[in-house]
Amino acid sequence: xxxxxxxxxxxxxxxxxxxxxxxxxxxxxxxxxxxxxxxxxxxxxxxxxxxxxxxxxxxxxxxxxxxxxxxxxxxxxxxxxxxxxxxxxxxxxxxxxxxxxxxxxxxxxxxxxxxxxxxxxxxxxxxxxxxxxxxxxxxxxxxxxxxxxxxxxxxxxxxxxxxxxxxxxxxxxxxxxxxxxxxxxxxxxxxxxxxxxxxxxxxxxxxxxxxxxxxxxxxxxxxxxxxxxxxxxxxxxxxxxxxxxxxxxxxxxxxxxxxxxxxxxxxxxxxxxxxxxxxxxxxxxxxxxxxxxxxxxxxxxxxxxxxxxxxxxxxxxxxxxxxxxxxxxxxxxxxxxxxxxxxxxxxxxxxxxxxxxxxxxxxxxxxxxxxxxxxxxxxxxxxxxxxxxxxxxxxxxxxxxxxxxxxxxxxxxxxxxxxxxxxx
Amino acid sequence: xxxxxxxxxxxxxxxxxxxxxxxxxxxxxxxxxxxxxxxxxxxxxxxxxxxxxxxxxxxxxxxxxxxxxxxxxxxxxxxxxxxxxxxxxxxxxxxxxxxxxxxxxxxxxxxxxxxxxxxxxxxxxxxxxxxxxxxxxxxxxxxxxxxxxxxxxxxxxxxxxxxxxxxxxxxxxxxxxxxxxxxxxxxxxxxxxxxxxxxxxxxxxxxxxxxxxxxxxxxxxxxxxxxxxxxxxxxxxxxxxxxxxxxxxxxxxxxxxxxxxxxxxxxxxxxxxxxxxxxxxxxxxxxxxxxxxxxxxxxxxxxxxxxxxxxxxxxxxxxxxxxxxxxxxxxxxxxxxxxxxxxxxxxxxxxxxxxxxxxxxxxxxxxxxxxxxxxxxxxxxxxxxxxxxxxxxxxxxxxxxxxxxxxxxxxxxxxxxxxxxxxx
Numbered sequence: 001x002x003x004x005x006x007x008x009x010x011x012x013x014x015x016x017x018x019x020x021x022x023x024x025x026x027x028x029x030x031x032x033x034x035x036x037x038x039x040x041x042x043x044x045x046x047x048x049x050x051x052x053x054x055x056x057x058x059x060x061x062x063x064x065x066x067x068x069x070x071x072x073x074x075x076x077x078x079x080x081x082x083x084x085x086x087x088x089x090x091x092x093x094x095x096x097x098x099x100x101x102x103x104x105x106x107x108x109x110x111x112x113x114x115x116x117x118x119x120x121x122x123x124x125x126x127x128x129x130x131x132x133x134x135x136x137x138x139x140x141x142x143x144x145x146x147x148x149x150x151x152x153x154x155x156x157x158x159x160x161x162x163x164x165x166x167x168x169x170x171x172x173x174x175x176x177x178x179x180x181x182x183x184x185x186x187x188x189x190x191x192x193x194x195x196x197x198x199x200x201x202x203x204x205x206x207x208x209x210x211x212x213x214x215x216x217x218x219x220x221x222x223x224x225x226x227x228x229x230x231x232x233x234x235x236x237x238x239x240x241x242x243x244x245x246x247x248x249x250x251x252x253x254x255x256x257x258x259x260x261x262x263x264x265x266x267x268x269x270x271x272x273x274x275x276x277x278x279x280x281x282x283x284x285x286x287x288x289x290x291x292x293x294x295x296x297x298x299x300x301x302x303x304x305x306x307x308x309x310x311x312x313x314x315x316x317x318x319x320x321x322x323x324x325x326x327x328x329x330x331x332x333x334x335x336x337x338x339x340x341x342x343x344x345x346x347x348x349x350x351x352x353x354x355x356x357x358x359x360x361x362x363x364x365x366x367x368x369x370x371x372x373x374x375x376x377x378x379x380x381x382x383x384x385x386x387x388x389x390x391x392x393x394x395x396x397x398x399x400x401x402x403x404x405x406x407x408x409x410x411x412x413x414x415x416x417x418x419x420x421x422x423x424x
Numbered sequence: 425x426x427x428x429x430x431x432x433x434x435x436x437x438x439x440x441x442x443x444x445x446x447x448x449x450x451x452x453x454x455x456x457x458x459x460x461x462x463x464x465x466x467x468x469x470x471x472x473x474x475x476x477x478x479x480x481x482x483x484x485x486x487x488x489x490x491x492x493x494x495x496x497x498x499x500x501x502x503x504x505x506x507x508x509x510x511x512x513x514x515x516x517x518x519x520x521x522x523x524x525x526x527x528x529x530x531x532x533x534x535x536x537x538x539x540x541x542x543x544x545x546x547x548x549x550x551x552x553x554x555x556x557x558x559x560x561x562x563x564x565x566x567x568x569x570x571x572x573x574x575x576x577x578x579x580x581x582x583x584x585x586x587x588x589x590x591x592x593x594x595x596x597x598x599x600x601x602x603x604x605x606x607x608x609x610x611x612x613x614x615x616x617x618x619x620x621x622x623x624x625x626x627x628x629x630x631x632x633x634x635x636x637x638x639x640x641x642x643x644x645x646x647x648x649x650x651x652x653x654x655x656x657x658x659x660x661x662x663x664x665x666x667x668x669x670x671x672x673x674x675x676x677x678x679x680x681x682x683x684x685x686x687x688x689x690x691x692x693x694x695x696x697x698x699x700x701x702x703x704x705x706x707x708x709x710x711x712x713x714x715x716x717x718x719x720x721x722x723x724x725x726x727x728x729x730x731x732x733x734x735x736x737x738x739x740x741x742x743x744x745x746x747x748x749x750x751x752x753x754x755x756x757x758x759x760x761x762x763x764x765x766x767x768x769x770x771x772x773x774x775x776x777x778x779x780x781x782x783x784x785x786x787x788x789x790x791x792x793x794x795x796x797x798x799x800x801x802x803x804x805x806x807x808x809x810x811x812x813x814x815x816x817x818x819x820x821x822x823x824x825x826x827x828x829x830x831x832x833x834x835x836x837x838x839x840x841x842x843x844x845x846x847x848x
Contacts (some may be wrong), residue, residue, distance in 0.1 A: 018475055053440055053508055054508060057508055057511045058512065061514075063514070065520075072506075076504050079497075080500050082496050083497035087494070087497075088481040090487070094428065
């Protein structure tokens with residue numbers, strides 16, 4: 001008998017019929033002797049509907065007072081779905097009780113629309129579990145120290161589920177979603193992409209931050225911090241498949257680096273075309289220049305990803321970085337108006353049509369030549385590399401956007417992911 | 425500068441455009457120097473949509489555990505509308521903050537789907553008002569002593585508004601709705617019906633309990649208990665009509681019996697065709713017979729309205745009462761299966777096609793002959809009276825349903841309501 005947390009996404013909760021199937025699946029786990037906590041998202045489309053209404057009335061809603069209202073409105077989507085799921089379970093003869101984030105409570109800071117969980121009180125939940133009930137908790141939301149409703153940002157229900165699992169010291173957190181696991185890369189780009197049976201927490205963190213949309217990155221960070229065993233699996237398998245089969249399906253995110261995992265040098269290929277490249281040319285190369293350029297950018301609340309500074313010639317250097325494509329125009333204008341005059345740099349160049357392709361693998365730690373194999377593969381395809389950045393378990397390159405599919409397919413093949421690479 | 429509570433119904437909150445108009449109207453009151461607390465209903469149709477989803481998953485939902493979930497689900501409708509109204513006010517430059525019932529808190533008992541308000545904590549609301557904000561509070565809901573969300577039943581937002589006005593000792597509680605006040609009778613039946621400029625609290629209580637759907641009866645009881653001045657007025661006047669004109673529009677429910685009010689003998693005609701009549705014939709006339717008949721009915725949770733026991737002949741009497749038409753078949757079956765054998769009564773007769781018509785007026789206290797004028801009027805129209813019941817300020821008759829419109833029109837005319845009766 002284990003304590004298991006299930007998380008269901010909006011698509012899985014998309015209609016009363018689907019909610020009924022979620023209830024049947026949960027009931028199956030209960031009848032197998034497990035204690036269950038379930039964290040569902042809002043019914044698909046509901047959060048957008050609610051925020052759409054809000055936008056009609058307040059297109060800006062930029063003040064803290066307005067964001068407080070947006071959070072209170074958006075949080076109702078999950079409050080409806082937990083109630084509906086509880087009713088569906090009760091109708092099947094399974095004891096169930098639902099809680100909104102404020103009732104648990106799930107304590108957060110007061111950063112409306114992107115709050116962070118600070119503490120979860122598990123007493124109420126434990127008492128219900130001890131009484132044999134399934135406990136259903138809203139994803140995506142909590143309550144701040146002053147009793148205001150907060151939300152965790154898009155995809156926040158993954159984080160809620162992992163946080164609840166951590167607080168309850170659950171045996172496993174199962175993230176049911178509309179894909180059947182984590183793949184070596186996006187199957188829409190590479191048809192030969194295969195599902196990974198397991199992936200290390202660190203690799204998953206890199207995959208998530210590099211653009212794999214399976215899990216919200218904060219949920220992976222949370223899982224890592226509290227060592228919560230986490231599995232991504234499909235909610236579209238028949239609800240009555242044998243529980244042993246279901247429990248082994250999907251992709252396990254693991255903290256144990258076993259023999260098998262070491263065999264895989266590269267586990268997956270991630271990519272991201274949401275970025276844009278900006279280069280400040282001819283910057284006088286003196287101490288503090290990076291801060292002089294990036295300080296104003298950070299102050300304008302623009303996130304910077306890849307940062308490259310080349311060696312200098314004649315006391316001047318070129319400084320390049322990438323930002324989200326939505327921030328491209330704003331960043332270029334900011335640099336031209338304030339950074340160029342202040343630093344005496346020559347000019348600002350930019351290119352919004354770039355993409356970032358990354359190879360990720362914990363095996364890279366102990367294998368040399370992985371990055372050079374990546375560069376050779378791209379070279380053989382005639383793809384020019386514009387920027388390079390590396391970490392212990394990943395290598396990313398920035399290339400022209402038009403080569404993205406070609407690069408991903410070539411790398412997927414070169415690292416043997418098509419057939420028998422990382423899947424174990 | 426007065427403290428005013430505004431309540432807006434679901435139709436007034438039915439779209440973002442209508443919510444914007446509510447915000448404009450509230451802003452007008454704020455700019456005139458008043459402090460405002462606003463209690464809106466859910467957007468029209470929303471509560472039905474939510475309960476419809478619940479019903480698909482749990483058609484019965486009869487247990488307390490299920491009703492707890494129904495309340496949590498239904499309460500989200502108002503939680504969305506308070507947030508939207510706060511955003512709309514903020515967008516117009518008016519400081520505003522919204523609270524769900526649990527945040528105020530509005531404390532209730534634990535009777536899910538029909539909870540009663542026990543206490544309202546006004547500290548948070550007062551602090552916001554002192555800071556110059558409009559405070560927007562969800563109607564229809566509260567929180568029980570164990571921290572569960574409760575709802576007050578259909579139309580409960582009227583009660584929420586009056587309860588908030590009572591707790592805040594507001595100067596007036598304005599109920600904005602889709603009619604422009606309380607009428608001498610339903611204008612759909614009698615085109616000559618006129619709006620009353622004022623009506624006494626006791627008359628309003630009778631009108632509400634007799635089928636006038638303008639106000640939820642519990643809100644009137646609450647207003648009476650705490651002597652909250654209450655006004656019913658239209659939310660469909662242009663939002664920018666002069667505030668002095670708006671403040672005098674609609675119908676005032678008053679506690680002061682002034683000279684003018686005494687002049688009106690009958691203020692209004694109420695009617696109700698939701699009832700059915702049941703007669704137990706040939707009941708042995710001995711002490712305790714009413715309890716023997718109505719005890720089992722009450723135990724089956726069936727509400728009884730009019731009760732008549734005729735004088736007995738030869739030791740036997742006929743015992744008649746009315747129930748809601750939905751309970752008619754169940755009540756007849758119950759009487760046949762258990763009451764007939766136990767009492768030795770002869771038979772059970774019933775008629776679901778009846779209606780109740782009532783004249784209401786505080787002037788009846790001091791005027792004799794009002795009831796007999798009613799009976800004479802009906803007699804002149806050839807309408808047979810089946811049952812009669814009276815109180816200090818109303819007389820009700822049960823008649824054949826098919827005569828309802830005729831009876832209401834005839835009485836409306838007979839008591840001079842068409843021209844210059846009660847309106848002051």
